[in-house]
Amino acid sequence: MNKIKFMLRVGFCMVGASIVLSAIASDDLTSDEEARVVQGSGKQLYYDHGCFACHGYNGIGKHNLANDVSAIMTSEAVYLAFIRARSELNPPLPSQKMPHYPASSLSDQQALDIYAYIKTFRDTPPKVDDAPALKAIVEAAQQ
Amino acid sequence: MTSKESGIVSGKTPSEAGVELEAERGGISRRGFIGASVAGGASTVLPAVAFGVENSVTETSRPASTPPDAKKMAREVGSSSPPEPLATVRRAASDLMVQVLRDLEIEYVALNPGSSFEGLQESLINYGERPNYMPEVISAMHEGAAVDMAHGYGRSEGKPMCALLQGTVGLQNASMAIYQAYHGHTPMIILAGNDENNFLKVHTGEDIAGLVRPYTKWDAQPKTLEDTLVALQEAYRQSITPPCAPTLVVLNSEIQKEEAGDLQVPRYSAPVVRSIGKSQATIIAKALLQAKNPHISVGRLRSQAGIDHAVTLAELVGASVDSMATFGPMSFPQRHPLVGVGQDKNYDFHLGLEIAAADVSITGPHLKSITDRDAAGIGFGWKENPNLKRRPIPDTLIAEDAEASLPLIINAIESQLTASLNSVIVERIEKHSEKNRSARISSLHKAIEKKRPGWHGTPVSLARMYAELWPMIKDLDWCLASPSNFTGRHHRELWDHDKPYSYLGQYPAAALGYCLGASAGAALAARSRDRIVINIQGDGDFNFMPGTVWSAVHHQLPMLTIMHNNRAWHMELMYVQYMAGVRGRGTDRAHIGTTFRDPYINYAKLAEGYGMKSEGPISDPDEMVAALQRGVDAVKRGEPYLIDVLTQPR
Numbered sequence: 001m002n003k004i005k006f007m008l009r010v011g012f013c014m015v016g017a018s019i020v021l022s023a024i025a026s027d028d029l030t031s032d033e034e035a036r037v038v039q040g041s042g043k044q045l046y047y048d049h050g051c052f053a054c055h056g057y058n059g060i061g062k063h064n065l066a067n068d069v070s071a072i073m074t075s076e077a078v079y080l081a082f083i084r085a086r087s088e089l090n091p092p093l094p095s096q097k098m099p100h101y102p103a104s105s106l107s108d109q110q111a112l113d114i115y116a117y118i119k120t121f122r123d124t125p126p127k128v129d130d131a132p133a134l135k136a137i138v139e140a141a142q143q
Numbered sequence: 144m145t146s147k148e149s150g151i152v153s154g155k156t157p158s159e160a161g162v163e164l165e166a167e168r169g170g171i172s173r174r175g176f177i178g179a180s181v182a183g184g185a186s187t188v189l190p191a192v193a194f195g196v197e198n199s200v201t202e203t204s205r206p207a208s209t210p211p212d213a214k215k216m217a218r219e220v221g222s223s224s225p226p227e228p229l230a231t232v233r234r235a236a237s238d239l240m241v242q243v244l245r246d247l248e249i250e251y252v253a254l255n256p257g258s259s260f261e262g263l264q265e266s267l268i269n270y271g272e273r274p275n276y277m278p279e280v281i282s283a284m285h286e287g288a289a290v291d292m293a294h295g296y297g298r299s300e301g302k303p304m305c306a307l308l309q310g311t312v313g314l315q316n317a318s319m320a321i322y323q324a325y326h327g328h329t330p331m332i333i334l335a336g337n338d339e340n341n342f343l344k345v346h347t348g349e350d351i352a353g354l355v356r357p358y359t360k361w362d363a364q365p366k367t368l369e370d371t372l373v374a375l376q377e378a379y380r381q382s383i384t385p386p387c388a389p390t391l392v393v394l395n396s397e398i399q400k401e402e403a404g405d406l407q408v409p410r411y412s413a414p415v416v417r418s419i420g421k422s423q424a425t426i427i428a429k430a431l432l433q434a435k436n437p438h439i440s441v442g443r444l445r446s447q448a449g450i451d452h453a454v455t456l457a458e459l460v461g462a463s464v465d466s467m468a469t470f471g472p473m474s475f476p477q478r479h480p481l482v483g484v485g486q487d488k489n490y491d492f493h494l495g496l497e498i499a500a501a502d503v504s505i506t507g508p509h510l511k512s513i514t515d516r517d518a519a520g521i522g523f524g525w526k527e528n529p530n531l532k533r534r535p536i537p538d539t540l541i542a543e544d545a546e547a548s549l550p551l552i553i554n555a556i557e558s559q560l561t562a563s564l565n566s567v568i569v570e571r572i573e574k575h576s577e578k579n580r581s582a583r584i585s586s587l588h589k590a591i592e593k594k595r596p597g598w599h600g601t602p603v604s605l606a607r608m609y610a611e612l613w614p615m616i617k618d619l620d621w622c623l624a625s626p627s628n629f630t631g632r633h634h635r636e637l638w639d640h641d642k643p644y645s646y647l648g649q650y651p652a653a654a655l656g657y658c659l660g661a662s663a664g665a666a667l668a669a670r671s672r673d674r675i676v677i678n679i680q681g682d683g684d685f686n687f688m689p690g691t692v693w694s695a696v697h698h699q700l701p702m703l704t705i706m707h708n709n710r711a712w713h714m715e716l717m718y719v720q721y722m723a724g725v726r727g728r729g730t731d732r733a734h735i736g737t738t739f740r741d742p743y744i745n746y747a748k749l750a751e752g753y754g755m756k757s758e759g760p761i762s763d764p765d766e767m768v769a770a771l772q773r774g775v776d777a778v779k780r781g782e783p784y785l786i787d788v789l790t791q792p793r
Contacts (some may be wrong), residue, residue, distance in 0.1 A: 048731045050720050053249075053713065056791045060597030060604065069554040091725060092530065099724025106729065125595035133768075134591055136614040137637055141587050 042117025045110050051118075059121030064094075066121035079115050080108065089137070197788055219480045236368045236401040236553045237266035242408050245277050248304055251296065252288035253281040255316075257309025259336025262399030264307070267710045272475025277450045278305060282697055283660075284690025286313045290320035290389075291660025291688070292667060293331040295624055299644040299665040301446045303330040303382045307433040308339055310346035314354045319654060326524060327651030328510065330382040331389045332375070333359070338396040352391050357517035360388035360510070368398050369406060376411045384414040385507035386543045387445065394580050398650075408706050418547035419505060421555075427494065427503055428555035431460040432564055434492035435572075438485070440465040440499030442506070442545075447643050449546030450475065453496060456549060457481050459556050461568035463490075463575050467498065469632075470641035471648025476641040481572065483579030496545040507544035507620070507773040524652065554686070577748065590636035601762045602789040608705065609633035611768050612677065615775045620674040623659050624665035626650050629714065630679050630707050631793060645666070655712075656687030659704070663691050666700035666783070675778045682739060683712040685746065693753040695783040703778045704785040705771070706746045708760060710739040750785040 046052065052061070059066030065073060072082045086100040100110065128134045240263055244252070254260075283289035289306040296304045308317050314335050324331055335353075338347050352362035356584075361381040363374040369396065378390040419427075431437045439462045441453050453475055457464050463485025466475035475482060495504035500640060511525055529639045562719045594606035595640050610633065623634055647665060650657055662678035669676050684705070695702050716737035720730040734740065743760075750757035756777060761767050770786045777784040 005629040028595050050716065050733050053720060053792055056597060056600070056604075056793075058600045058604060058791075060600055060790060062342070062766060062793050064596060067597070086724065091721070095721045095723055096714065099720045099730050100727060101724060102727040102728070104729075105723075105727060105731075123596055125598045125602065128591060128595075131598060131610075133611045133614055134594070137610065138587065138591065140614075140617065141584055142191050 025096070041110075042113035045106075045114045046117050049101075049106065051112070051114065054096070055118075058123065059118060060123055063098075064123075065118050066123040068119070073115070073118060076112055076115055080111055083111060159764065160393050161494040174560055190451070232400065234400050234403040235262065235266055235270070235399075236371075236403045237262040239368065239372055239397040239403050239406065239408055240375060240399070241266045241270045241278070243372050243411075244272070244305065246408060246411060246590065247376070247379050249278045249303065249379075251276045251281050251292075251672075252305040252307050253283045253292045253335075253664075255283050255286050255289055255309070255313065257307075257313055257336055257346070259310050259338040259346065260334070260394060260399065261305055262396065263334070263336070263394060266399075279403040280722035282487065282694055283692060285688045286317035287320040287656060288660040288663070288688045288691045288694065290317045290324060290331070290333065291657050291691075292664035293333075293389075293646065294320065294324040294327060294329050294657065295661030295664025295666075296668050297324070297329040297331045297664075297781045298327065298647040298661070299622060299624070301473060301643065303332045303379060304664070304667070305332045305334055308333060308335045310335060310343070311348050311351050311354065312346050314351055318355055319652075319656065320660070321355050321389055322358045322523070323650065323652040323657050324655055325360075325510065327648075327653075328387050329389065329651070330387040332378045332382055333391045335390055335391060335393050336396055336399075337364070337393050339407065341399065342396075352393050353518075355525050357519070357521060358384070358389075358547060359391045359511060359516070362391040362393070363396075364393040364394070365398075368401055368403060369409075371395070371398055372406075373409055376409065379411075380414045383445075384416060385445070385547075386510045386512070388510055402711070411755075412647065413445045416544045416547040416549060417508075418542055419543045421551060423541065423550035424548065425479070425554045427552050427558075428559055429495065430492045430502070431456075431462065431552075432556060432559055434460075434462075434490075435494050436485070436487050436490050437462040437492045438464070438490035438500075439500045440493070440495045440500050442467050442496060443471055444473045444497060444546045445544075446473070449473070449549065450551060451644055452546070452549035454479065456553055456556070458572065459553065459568070461493075461575065462572035462578070465498075465639075468645060469635040473643045477645075478578060478583075478639045478641055480576035483575070483582050485575040486571075486578045494541075496549070500539065502539055504540045505543055505545040505548050506540055507546075508542055512542075528539060540711070587636065594633065594637070595792065600791070602709075602791050603762065603763065603764045603767050604791055605631040605707065605793065606633045607764055608679070608707075608767065608771075608790070610637055611764075612705075612771055612775075613638050615772055616675065616677065619775075619779070620672070621645070621677060622647065622665050622669060622671075622674060623677045623679070624702075625678045625680055626664035627679065629681050629793070644674075655684040656683070658684040660688060662702055663695050663700055663706070666695065666702035667698070669701050670699070670781070675775070676700070676702045678702055680704050680706055682706060682708045682710065682744065682746070686739075686744070690753070692750050692755050692783075694783070696754040699781050700783050701778040701781050702783045703774045704750075705774070706759065706785065706787045708744075708746060710740065710743060711792065713737075713792050746787040747785060750787075755783050755785050757785040757787065759785075760789050761787065762789040 054062045055065050064070070072079055083101040084103065086098060128138060163275040252368070254264065256264065264280070267278065267280050281292060283292060286308050289308065293304045293306045306317065308314050321333065337351055350364065352364060356362060361378065363377065365371040365374045374392045378392045382388065382390045407653050416582050432779060437460055441458050441464060444450055444453065450473065463479065464475050464479065464481045465481060466477050466482050468474040468477040493501035495506065497506050498504065517523060594610055597604040617639065623646045626649045627634060628649050634646065644665065647661065658678065658680055662676055666676040716733055719733040719737055723730045723733055745760060747759040759768050761770055767788055774784040774786050
């Protein structure tokens, strides 16, 4: 158990360090990322590896990814460190947490294809006044 | 092929058509018709002979046949004189059984037909001045569906309806649904026919109740009609007495057909539900009145009367209230002005009604207290894992029924309440109401911020589904019958749960297959009460017993089914993904055994096949909004409706 905790700590430290180092470097899609999106492999991998299960088909789900809201998506390095660092042995209960993705099951190239696809997610939620149902709910509650 | 060649006329079967044409022509004899049937044994041979088509059949091409003997002839044409009955039944025993159910105001008996209760079924459909009413027979496509219907009805109304099952096979088919109802503390009466003449030996047993005994509260296998009538009443009484649960009466097939003679239905006496004592009520009343800031938590009570008493109590003492109305049925109205944390979270007296509280918790007996029915020691859901931390049972608990105790507390308060105390309480109620209202508006705005993302996305966001539905139903009498734990529980913040049946709660045994049947059962209750039922239906659950769609159409149930079609057993998909990650073997095969792909299922077409109006699959949220309105309009007219919506996974 201590070993697992140690591995987790190391993983999160890597993530934290990567966030610090690369937050400033993050920017819009690079040409490489755009190329991968065009190829469509990221979209297919996002689907095949079940990312949609928690993050929705458009990056809106149990844990949102659209509009670059996730700190994990700050840079490729942070993202890679995060998905590689997750590890747990013999979890006592069935879990719906983020799975661990070792390089043996998802190569760096595949992971980055997914990363690039996620970067394309954009969501434009309406203002309450522009969504009749939400407006009606608020007005009814205020009566 | 012409219709004449095919033997099909006006949509009738060949044999039906043959008889009609024969009659029209005054043509061939009945015997000729029978002979052809015997010889050919198939519709392809029948038409040529039956229709008297010239030159179509020669003597040489006709298959060899022998004329039927007298016995066969009599069987084919139907005996002109019925056999002498062994005895004439003047007053059928099963009529009295129906009378007992009628007197108990059992509205429905859901059944899948069998061969051990034809006596009772005949009485249900034919007995009395208004046959097939109170109770009415409801056709279920599976015994599990019959019990699920009773489950949904029981949760909605707080009283039993019946499920009628066929011997060993029916009970075993229904066993999972009974197990779910047991863990739901849901009142219902299960009737199981047992064929004493072994018409089907494998459907019969010495003690068939033993199949489900560990997860029923009470059962009986009476040996006489008189005992059967008493047992039916006791089954009702036991079912509605806390802890409420399914009960079972095994009905002897032969007793149902007996002559009842002059036997009368025994007098029913209502159960006496245990409550706290008067002295305890006085102490609680005093504590509530002396408190500067009392708080009441309300769990699941048993009836509207209990809820009314809880409201009266809270208003009498000016207590802020926690409600469980967004978690399940029979709790305090969610939007009552006193519901919320109130003006101050520092409560100096906290009372729990069917829920744990800091100072006094009145919570009725739990089914765990019944320890003598699990002879094999299987445990059935009560086994505790010492490695998991559970909330401890509070030492403030009084194990008596809260609903039965409320009138005593109210009486004690009314006798202690003074004018000066009352003015303080009135002022406190105003402060609580104001604070709770502003908190409600604030929390609603926060909730809406979380519902907006993905609003325009496709597939459809579940938050939007719930949000769009609410303005369409909020002014109707509605019931959300479907568990919402797999659909985001968005109704909790967006909808108002002010009726005992506003939300019927989660899967009591966390097992799929319940939702459609339970929603149909809730819709049975709704049908005669000018109410509609909303069923936001998971696809995995739907596929257990989809035939219930036909039952909903056949019985014209006001049930709007909106498919949460995420094409997966999604929770399990995530479990497998996580485990694959733990083992480092990749998640790209986690869909195996957890998803509905290749092919996708079209639920609108499936519903259409059962005769239900339907539309979809819909993945565009704007199209969904229009479809929802059509669906609501349909169920308002009493017509069930299904909308297949392709949704985000959660």
